[in-house]
Amino acid sequence: xxxxxxxxxxxxxxxxxxxxxxxxxxxxxxxxxxxxxxxxxxxxxxxxxxxxxxxxxxxxxxxxxxxxxxxxxxxxxxxxxxxxxxxxxxxxxxxxxxxxxxxxxxxxxxxxxxxxxxxxxxxxxxxxxxxxxxxxxxxxxxxxxxxxxxxxxxxxxxxxxxxxxxxxxxxxxxxxxxxxxxxxxxxxxxxxxxxxxxxxxxxxxxxxxxxxxxxxxxxxxxxxxxxxxxxxxxxxxxxxxxxxxxxxxxxxxxxxxxxxxxxxxxxxxxxxxxxxxxxxxxxxxxxxxxxxxxxxxxxxxxxxxxxxxxxxxxxxxxxxxxxxxxxxxxxxx
Amino acid sequence: xxxxxxxxxxxxxxxxxxxxxxxxxxxxxxxxxxxxxxxxxxxxxxxxxxxxxxxxxxxxxxxxxxxxxxxxxxxxxxxxxxxxxxxxxxxxxxxxxxxxxxxxxxxxxxxxxxxxxxxxxxxxxxxxxxxxxxxxxxxxxxxxxxxxxxxxxxxxxxxxxxxxxxxxxxxxxxxxxxxxxxxxxxxxxxxxxxxxxxxxxxxxxxxxxxxxxxxxxxxxxxxxxxxxxxxxxxxxxxxxxxxxxxxxxxxxxxxxxxxxxxxxxxxxxxxxxxxxxxxxxxxxxxxxxxxxxxxxxxxxxxxxxxxxxxxxxxxxxxxxxxxxxxxxxxxxxxxxxxxxxxxxxxxxxxxxxxxxxxxxxxxxxxxxxxxxxxxxxxxxxxxxxxxxxxxxxxxxxxxxxxxxxxxxxxxxxxxxxxxxxxxxxxxxxxxxxxxxxxxxxxxxxxxxxxxxxxxxxxxxxxxxxxxxxxxxxxxxxxxxxxxxxxxxxxxxxxxxxxxxxxxxxxxxxxxxxxxxxxx
Numbered sequence: 045x046x047x048x049x050x051x052x053x054x055x056x057x058x059x060x061x062x063x064x065x066x067x068x069x070x071x072x073x074x075x076x077x078x079x080x081x082x083x084x085x086x087x088x089x090x091x092x093x094x095x096x097x098x099x100x101x102x103x104x105x106x107x108x109x110x111x112x113x114x115x116x117x118x119x120x121x122x123x124x125x126x127x128x129x130x131x132x133x134x135x136x137x138x139x140x141x142x143x144x145x146x147x148x149x150x151x152x153x154x155x156x157x158x159x160x161x162x163x164x165x166x167x168x169x170x171x172x173x174x175x176x177x178x179x180x181x182x183x184x185x186x187x188x189x190x191x192x193x194x195x196x197x198x199x200x201x202x203x204x205x206x207x208x209x210x211x212x213x214x215x216x217x218x219x220x221x222x223x224x225x226x227x228x229x230x231x232x233x234x235x236x237x238x239x240x241x242x243x244x245x246x247x248x249x250x251x252x253x254x255x256x257x258x259x260x261x262x263x264x265x266x267x268x269x270x271x272x273x274x275x276x277x278x279x280x281x282x283x284x285x286x287x288x289x290x291x292x293x294x295x296x297x298x299x300x301x302x303x304x305x306x307x308x309x310x311x312x313x314x315x316x317x318x319x320x321x322x323x324x325x326x327x328x329x330x331x332x333x334x335x336x337x338x339x340x341x342x343x344x345x346x347x348x349x350x351x352x353x354x355x356x357x358x359x360x361x362x363x364x365x366x367x368x369x370x371x372x373x374x375x376x377x
Numbered sequence: 378x379x380x381x382x383x384x385x386x387x388x389x390x391x392x393x394x395x396x397x398x399x400x401x402x403x404x405x406x407x408x409x410x411x412x413x414x415x416x417x418x419x420x421x422x423x424x425x426x427x428x429x430x431x432x433x434x435x436x437x438x439x440x441x442x443x444x445x446x447x448x449x450x451x452x453x454x455x456x457x458x459x460x461x462x463x464x465x466x467x468x469x470x471x472x473x474x475x476x477x478x479x480x481x482x483x484x485x486x487x488x489x490x491x492x493x494x495x496x497x498x499x500x501x502x503x504x505x506x507x508x509x510x511x512x513x514x515x516x517x518x519x520x521x522x523x524x525x526x527x528x529x530x531x532x533x534x535x536x537x538x539x540x541x542x543x544x545x546x547x548x549x550x551x552x553x554x555x556x557x558x559x560x561x562x563x564x565x566x567x568x569x570x571x572x573x574x575x576x577x578x579x580x581x582x583x584x585x586x587x588x589x590x591x592x593x594x595x596x597x598x599x600x601x602x603x604x605x606x607x608x609x610x611x612x613x614x615x616x617x618x619x620x621x622x623x624x625x626x627x628x629x630x631x632x633x634x635x636x637x638x639x640x641x642x643x644x645x646x647x648x649x650x651x652x653x654x655x656x657x658x659x660x661x662x663x664x665x666x667x668x669x670x671x672x673x674x675x676x677x678x679x680x681x682x683x684x685x686x687x688x689x690x691x692x693x694x695x696x697x698x699x700x701x702x703x704x705x706x707x708x709x710x711x712x713x714x715x716x717x718x719x720x721x722x723x724x725x726x727x728x729x730x731x732x733x734x735x736x737x738x739x740x741x742x743x744x745x746x747x748x749x750x751x752x753x754x755x756x757x758x759x760x761x762x763x764x765x766x767x768x769x770x771x772x773x774x775x776x777x778x779x780x781x782x783x784x785x786x787x788x789x790x791x792x793x794x795x796x797x798x799x800x801x802x803x804x805x806x807x808x809x810x811x812x813x814x815x816x817x818x819x820x821x822x823x824x825x826x827x828x829x830x831x832x833x834x835x836x837x838x839x840x841x842x843x844x845x846x847x848x849x850x851x852x853x854x855x856x857x858x859x860x861x862x863x864x865x866x867x868x869x870x871x872x873x874x875x876x877x878x879x880x881x882x883x884x885x886x887x888x889x890x891x892x893x894x895x896x
Contacts, residue, residue: 245749245750245752246745246748246749246750247741247742247745247748247749247750248748250734250738250741250750253727253729253730253734254727254730254734254738256729257727257728257729257730258723258726258727258728260723260724261718261723261724261725261726261727262727262738263686263705263706264684264686264706264716264718264724264725265706265710265727265738265739265792266705266706266707266709266710266711266739266796267707267738268705268707320729324727324728324729324730325729
């Protein structure tokens with residue numbers, strides 16, 4: 045390595061050999077893979093040192109439950125962003141799904157309500173997908189329209205009021221446990237596994253990356269871009285549907301005001317994890333990292349008694365720093 | 378050349394540049410005098426682009442010195458390069474498509490009416506631009522919107538812009554790759570004018586014939602090392618090639634003759650309003666049908682229509698004697714047609730997918746069950762193709778983005794080989810790739826023919842058309858205006874048809890000539 049990066053090494057060659065090797069070794073580490081886990085560990089150590097309660101089983105269980113809804117919509121968002129699109133409607137869909145789920149449950153019973161809720165999410169996603177893939181409306185605009193409209197629909201259907209009187213057993217989904225694990229956390233974990241398999245092992249997943257990397261080339265490679273784009277938004281709607289049902293159970297009522305600005309946090313989770321906002325680069329593991337960072341951050345800052353106002357400042361800064369680091373790394377290559 | 382007695386305008390000495398895993402430049406020297414055209418030669422991946430990017434401040438060298446008129450300088454960014462009088466004209470032009478010529482030339486340096494309020498003096502802007510263009514003998518309207526100009530004219534605008542920046546060294550990266558013969562003449566006379574003014578030019582090209590006509594001296598790079606700097610007049614093309622590849626190329630066009638088989642494709646009266654008119658031809662197994670013509674003659678449009686990428690209004694396509702109605706590229710691929718597109722970056726590669734995923738993209742169905750990909754099979758397949766195509770990369774998990782142009786093209790071709798197609802539409806298959814890689818592409822075509830495939834090869838390089846085709850169609854203004862068998866085709870008769878159309882209606886088509894790009 046004659047072209048050492050630092051000039052000062054030349055002036056003290058003997059002493060520097062060791063540290064130089066160390067620097068070179070550091071540089072060769074696969075930072076893309078280990079960077080985020082290291083950040084998570086550092087955060088956990090930091091919060092745990094200031095407030096040992098952070099490490100308590102109760103608290104960690106809480107964190108996993110708290111992040112489950114964000115986790116679910118971020119999974120859907122990952123598909124949208126990977127395909128070079130975006131889904132701004134997922135926050136509002138939580139409200140629409142919640143209202144649909146509650147009304148459906150009063151009408152058709154427990155299972156009926158869950159089905160109606162999830163279907164409402166899928167249907168809204170289908171509309172998004174058709175607008176984007178067939179009518180070729182930019183994803184940002186189509187889902188922005190859906191964001192506003194779905195919220196309006198939720199308010200219209202519910203008359204703006206919460207829908208109460210849901211069966212007691214429904215609480216299991218939001219507040220129950222499977223062994224030591226909260227049910228929402230289990231749902232989110234299963235969803236991560238399913239999404240991971242979809243993205244990395246199936247043709248659909250491969251085509252999502254292909255569309256996001258170069259849509260024109262994907263078309264010329266024989267990919268039915270219209271079909272798979274619609275599928276992307278149905279998938280995003282599906283996960284919003286599941287998230288909406290979980291959230292409805294946690295508040296044990298249909299709420300037309302749920303989920304405001306959650307779409308922005310789901311986008312934040314994707315990009316913090318290292319997903320490229322212009323598509324083609326990212327993955328479900330990275331999104332998981334992003335969700336964990338956001339979840340741990342808000343929990344840890346609460347535990348060390350940072351006000352929620354200040355928390356927002358920190359989260360905003362983290363989003364920007366994370367993307368900046370990614371860009372800087374890319375430029376160096 | 379008497380310039381050698383003078384002090385060089387630019388000296389780059391012992392330039393080293395390392396990227397992760399690659400030593401891109403290993404002690405390269407480049408000396409350029411004022412008023413000379415200095416050609417930079419080398420295969421793709423030889424380090425030409427890296428050297429140019431160091432010179433224009435895109436990234437710094439790891440070591441080495443750069444002297445301007447004998448004075449050592451540090452070029453930290455493109456702005457530094459600009460201050461030193463270096464302008465670079467890349468293949469992908471750096472103009473703002475929706476602004477006018479004048480606005481582009483003076484972008485960021487607009488003459489101001491009231492500086493305090495940021496008001497641009499539009500009249501003065503246009504007048505200065507007009508004077509500048511006139512001084513270069515360019516017939517370009519300063520108020521034309523850039524995106525409405527042809528590529529050649531856009532290039533001239535870049536050159537004008539470089540001059541307005543008082544550039545004394547202009548780097549041109551394959552400027553003729555996208556130009557027609559006539560446009561190339563324009564460019565060459567502009568270059569002659571620049572030489573007159575004492576501007577130094579560093580010129581990158583893969584077309585060795587134009588290196589001979591244009592170049593004063595040439596520096597040859599190979600695998601990141603400096604091979605030699607020679608006077609072009611004293612060096613033959615064969616010698617240059619030998620320096621570039623480090624060995625003698627056996628044959629430039631390794632054409633083989635395969636017994637022609639059945640007709641696999643027939644196109645009848647294919648028409649698309651304003652673009653294609655009554656296109657009819659047939660293609661047989663074992664045949665390379667070359668399509669010659671100028672840029673904008675409708676060749677790419679024809680290929681895209683057959684491939685289902687663009688619609689057509691009338692006519693039909695028959696495969697193996699049966700009419701087919703191809704509605705989409707997916708459908709075409711299913712029928713066994715492949716299209717290697719002209720614009721590799723836009724239409725060919727998926728830059729942020731791995732080599733492996735690019736190669737298997739069109740053939741995933743073959744490795745999948747119920748939508749799930751058999752990753753072991755996929756990997757083996759991609760590995761085989763990458764090896765047989767001799768794609769130079771450390772491993773097939775690498776992003777295609779990081780490959781050289783020739784290797785990217787091989788990846789695109791490998792993708793189509795994987796798709797089990799038997800009719801191949803090659804659109805400018807060797808554009809922007811080096812001599813050795815070209816021969817590999819030709820040999821690949823031969824392999825395809827032996828397998829019983831049929832090939833349509835669109836190319837703007839006449840030697841390639843003549844060297845590889847069994848039969849040649851010439852297109853002009855969206856029509857087929859000539860057909861030649863291999864034995865009867867010459868550069869002259871093809872060019873004549875491409876420029877003037879078929880003998881019987883040459884005057885009728887005169888009006889159609891510049892109308893290649895419909896919007």
